[in-house]
Amino acid sequence: MAALLEIRDLEVDLFTRRGVLRAIDRFSLTVQHGETLGLVGESGCGKSMTSLAIMGLLPVPPAKITGGAILLEGRDLTKLSDSKMQAVRGREVGIIFQDPMSSLNPVYTVGDQLVEAIRCHFKLDRRAAAKRALDLLDRVHIPDARRRLDAYPHELSGGMNQRVVIAMAIACEPKLLIADEPTTALDVTIQAQIIELLKEIQRESRMGMVFITHDLGVIADVADRVTVMYAGKKAEEAPVDVLFDDPRHPYTRGLIGATPKPGDERRHRLVEIPGTVPGLASRPKGCAFANRCPLVFERCHVEAPALVHQAEGHAAACFLADQMEDCDVASVGA
Numbered sequence: 001m002a003a004l005l006e007i008r009d010l011e012v013d014l015f016t017r018r019g020v021l022r023a024i025d026r027f028s029l030t031v032q033h034g035e036t037l038g039l040v041g042e043s044g045c046g047k048s049m050t051s052l053a054i055m056g057l058l059p060v061p062p063a064k065i066t067g068g069a070i071l072l073e074g075r076d077l078t079k080l081s082d083s084k085m086q087a088v089r090g091r092e093v094g095i096i097f098q099d100p101m102s103s104l105n106p107v108y109t110v111g112d113q114l115v116e117a118i119r120c121h122f123k124l125d126r127r128a129a130a131k132r133a134l135d136l137l138d139r140v141h142i143p144d145a146r147r148r149l150d151a152y153p154h155e156l157s158g159g160m161n162q163r164v165v166i167a168m169a170i171a172c173e174p175k176l177l178i179a180d181e182p183t184t185a186l187d188v189t190i191q192a193q194i195i196e197l198l199k200e201i202q203r204e205s206r207m208g209m210v211f212i213t214h215d216l217g218v219i220a221d222v223a224d225r226v227t228v229m230y231a232g233k234k235a236e237e238a239p240v241d242v243l244f245d246d247p248r249h250p251y252t253r254g255l256i257g258a259t260p261k262p263g264d265e266r267r268h269r270l271v272e273i274p275g276t277v278p279g280l281a282s283r284p285k286g287c288a289f290a291n292r293c294p295l296v297f298e299r300c301h302v303e304a305p306a307l308v309h310q311a312e313g314h315a316a317a318c319f320l321a322d323q324m325e326d327c328d329v330a331s332v333g334a
């Protein structure tokens with residue numbers, strides 16, 4: 001059976017006045033039915049570009065898919081017409097963004113927006129759609145749901161609005177949900193509640209999920225497997241336990257070092273990998289992580305490492321992947 005989602009060697013270029021810049025570079029990932037894939041990487045790595053590419057929502061121009069395929073149950077979404085893609089959005093693939101207000105219309109009530117989302121894909125009369133809207137608000141645990149149907153987004157808190165957005169995203173029971181930093185804009189307690197809600201929905205519906213975040217702590221909590229992205233490429237992929245127990249890419253090691261464990265006093269301290277992700281215009285010919293890597297050697301500057309297979313479902317794009325246990329990189333990011 002085909003994977004729920006398979007991105008194969010995706011290339012996204014940005015056509016700018018400064019020339020053609022490659023934002024996504026032969027990037028691949030897969031998500032199985034019912035599985036949560038964590039997609040992690042620092043700001044500017046290309047996570048949102050990837051999610052927009054899946055949804056057919058890339059800003060064209062400047063962006064354009066110039067290579068590869070995005071297969072949803074074997075069907076290449078990059079080949080679909082706009083109208084076919086519109087039918088896929090919402091009905092088969094749902095998306096939640098960081099800021100709930102970017103998905104909600106301030107001039108319509110929550111109920112009207114939900115009913116609209118439902119009727120867009122299902123032939124239901126208004127009454128039946130309104131009943132379903134109410135059920136959905138219950139499903140995302142919005143208290144006093146009947147009254148909230150008549151509320152406008154500005155009358156609700158950020159956490160409540162994100163619940164409404166989740167209700168809209170799952171209104172048509174999509175097979176795949178893309179959650180692009182869905183909790184980053186919320187405070188910590190609300191974050192945990194929203195993550196719990198997404199896990200619950202996923203358990204009940206066997207929906208596949210791509211959960212995008214720069215927070216490995218969240219990944220440990222939600223993901224079955226993880227793809228680590230760096231500068232538009234895959235740095236490492238592994239089942240979630242393997243990634244934390246036996247990371248093979250110095251970048252992954254750095255990210256893990258930068259993740260405070262619960263109760264860790266570093267929670268209150270910002271720990272980061274020194275340096276930043278190179279901008280699109282200054283991506284080097286060799287390994288993009290070379291200028292920040294504690295294990296860098298000459299070859300890294302001239303040649304980009306290919307993915308090295310480690311074990312079933314585990315690969316890392318580093319020349320030293322096989323020797324990582326022997327390398328002292330405990331200090332990366334510490």
Ligand SMILES: Nc1ncnc2c1ncn2[C@@H]1O[C@H](COP(=O)(O)OP(=O)(O)OP(=O)(O)O)[C@@H](O)[C@H]1O
Binds near residue numbers: 023047
């Ligand atoms: N419309 C655009 N025009 C030009 N460059 C863009 C555009 N959108 C994104 N980029 C660039 O593409 C790269 C990838 O951006 P993307 O938004 O996918 O990163 P991200 O991993 O989602 O980061 P974040 O964690 O900050 O959301 C970045 O270098 C960004 O500056």
Ligand SMILES: [Mg+2]
Binds near residue numbers: 048049
């Ligand atoms: Mg983003």
